[in-house]
Amino acid sequence: MKKNKDHRTCSVGRVLEILGDRWTFMILREAFFGVRYYDQFQANLGIASNILSDRLKSLVKNGILNKKKDPEDARRVVYRFSQKGVELYSVTLALMRWGDKWLSGEEGPPLRLHHKTCGHDLEPMMCCAHCREEIRAFDVSYESGPGQDKSEEEEAD
Amino acid sequence: MKKNKDHRTCSVGRVLEILGDRWTFMILREAFFGVRYYDQFQANLGIASNILSDRLKSLVKNGILNKKKDPEDARRVVYRFSQKGVELYSVTLALMRWGDKWLSGEEGPPLRLHHKTCGHDLEPMMCCAHCREEIRAFDVSYESGPGQDKSEEEEAD
DNA sequence: AAAAATGCTTGCAAATAGCAAGTAAAATAA
DNA sequence: TTATTTTACTTGCTATTTGCAAGCATTTTT
The missing domain is CATH 1.10.10.10 (Winged helix-like DNA-binding domain superfamily/Winged helix DNA-binding domain)
Structure with a gap:
């Protein structure tokens, strides 16, 4: 690339x-x-x-x-x-969850996950560590962080 | 591929x-x-x-x-x-979170996220929709689901 | 009416992936 | 103790994919 x-x-x-x-x-x-x-x-x-x-x-x-x-x-x-x-597991779960929901046919997902911690079937969800609500794209806003390359920064569109 | x-x-x-x-x-x-x-x-x-x-x-x-x-x-x-x-946003957040943690230098992450819903800085976390605990790889077990292709199934290793 | 903007397509060169064969070190079998 | 097999690769060649530069068809602006 x-x-x-x-x-x-x-x-x-x-x-x-x-x-x-x-x-x-x-x-x-x-x-x-x-x-x-x-x-x-x-x-x-x-x-x-x-x-x-x-x-x-x-x-x-x-x-x-x-x-x-x-x-x-x-x-x-x-x-x-x-x-x-091992911390890439969250990415794996996010991919699997989306695929289970959107790419499984009538038959349902190929794999079932079980959460040993609480004993229930696992439905992974991306949530806010603070309020524990599910995060949706339009609930998030962006500011440049400390590592942003200032020379390339531009206005939001 | x-x-x-x-x-x-x-x-x-x-x-x-x-x-x-x-x-x-x-x-x-x-x-x-x-x-x-x-x-x-x-x-x-x-x-x-x-x-x-x-x-x-x-x-x-x-x-x-x-x-x-x-x-x-x-x-x-x-x-x-x-x-x-739009539901691929969870994957985006998982990638960003991991990159922020593991690929940012001294300077910190290039972008800061804000959770409009609760008003706090957003720290995305993959959690169990049931118990809302953070999910770690070794807390999850797998069973074949309804969509598993039986002809190819094999013993766990 | 001419020029510019926008979202492409085309043809060729360069980079990447796939395949089959080969190799080196260690383990097992004869 | 030698021969065979296993494991984790590497090498050389071919096929596929990507990148680049140019071109093209609408639509809009000048």
Whole structure:
């Protein structure tokens, strides 16, 4: 991808530079389902091995996955989430929830989630940490934060 | 992308078939910031015009954006979110929140969000709609749902 | 009537992904 | 102890996708 101008800098652009391709997030999804080894990723996803290798390297480089030798079998390499990586779970849930609602056919969603914490079926929801109300797009306004690049800033439209 | 085997079918794979490329989600981010016209998307993102055209078509085809002529200027085409599309806001927030936390430098996040509903700064959080607790990966368990493809189902690992 | 704005399309070059084969290190089987 | 298999890759080539520059058809402004 050409480096985008990302005029109105926000973190979404930065994240998508790491995760915004056709495979990276699928790899993470597998990892959230417990996959840890190269051959499992390959078998479950049907991804070309050079691409898988490249994406795993990128995820490790970006501190999302940690790579280490399996102490039980030195041929094996174990890929595990770092704290940074495991916190992408909210993105996974947001994607899954939207897909369950809008892309499932008559049959309903392919997977059911259960919230062990409260014992109920899990319906993930993006809420305000302060008031715990569900967040809708038109309830949010934006101001430039401390990390905004002033040289590129412009009026709201 | 080669059609992936998506062995353990879940909605994330379906969603990423629509949104999982280098540009589609950036286009949606711009739309969440109020962009409605072709030339604005192009100027803000620096995307090639053939690719932008292709992605907008795909978003319209998938019912995420609606396309209509601007009644005030017949040259202009207005792209607006459908309900299906606007509900991708939770994904946008999840990405932004993670990027703010993990990819901002010393300076802090580039954008500050304000929750008009409660009047406080917005810290988006993925929570359980039932108990309103924050969801963490290891608090969730999975069962196959009604839409699971039985022919491909396998034991948990 | 001519020029400019807008939203595209087209053709070609460059970058990226996919496929099949090969390799190196470690484990297991003969 | 050697041969075979497993695992995690790499390499070289082909196919697909993206980027760039130019062009085009409406509609609006001058």
